[in-house]
Amino acid sequence: MDPKAFFKLSYGLYIISTEADGEQAGCIANTFNQVTSSPAQVSVTLNKDNATEQRIEKSGKFAVTVLQQSADMELIGRFGFHCSRDTDKFSGLDCGTDEQGLPYVKAHAASRFSCKVVKTLDLGTHVLFIGEVVGSEVLDNGPVMTYEYYHQVKNGRTPKNAPSYQEExxxxxxxxxxxxxxxxxxxxxxxxxxxxxxxxxxxxxxxxxx
Incomplete structure (x- = not known):
């Protein structure tokens, strides 16, 4: 099996966020996808060790920010390489509140989604969430960030908790x-x-x- 074949798949770069018991959490993911159009349903896969995954399990809901190419490494680093257990990732950022009362990042955002979990699938190290979209909005028409752009232009690295992680x-x-x-x-x-x-x-x- 040639692991480089996976590099040919197209991914975006997203901030997944939630809130449970008054505690906010957010992380970077490249595994957000639409799975059905009627009803509008999406999926996202997160590592079980991730604080965001654990709080989505509690709250049963999550928000998604679709990042633009203009997103800088400071923003990506804040949500991708720090833990929500000991870092207030939303502090000082331009944020909004969605239909379910969840925080989402407005800075460098192309669009956003508010999702209610309708099904989960245990994948061993990760959990797949299926969410019904209860709200969505276009925030800007700038070009969206792809995972390829993140690696080739931003020179970014894949966290070890990410489903697509491979030794570089x-x-x-x-x-x-x-x-x-x-x-x-x-x-x-x-x-x-x-x-x-x-x-x-x-x-x-x-x-x-x-």
Whole structure:
């Protein structure tokens, strides 16, 4: 089996968010898809260790923000490489509240969906949620972020909890953050360097061979 075949599949990049027992959570996902049109139903797959997945299990609802190409690595890093258990990911951002009272990110958003869970499927390490769309809205007409764009243009990394995670080969010289994939270009990494995306220290960087 050639794992590179999976790279030919088309994905978007989304922020999945929810709230349970007064606690908000959100994460980056590339597994959001429409499954039926009537009724309008969607699916998303999340890792069981993810705080967002656990709070969706409790609340039975989730919101989705479709990201645009303009989304910066700081926003992606905040939702993709930090945990909602110890980080208020929505603090200081332009956010809204959907039809179910859930938070969603408005910044760099092409559209958003509000979904009610109607079915779940245990996939071992992950859970597949099927959601009925109870609200949706176009927020901007800018080009949407694809997973390919995220990797090739943003030089992003796939978190190990993501369903599409695969070991990546080193391609450029410099230092790569093991948490978020940010690349520091240069032969010497300053010992006091802090990753601008996920705030990881210099010790979390690996040397990239040219």
């Amino acid at each position: 080969k080193k391609r450029v010289s410099g230092w790569r953050c093991l948490l978020c994939g940010y690349v520091y270009e240069g032969e010497i990494l300053p010992p006091d360097f802090i990753c601008p995306v996920c705030s990881a220290p210099a010790s979390a960087f690996e040397k990239i061979e040219s």
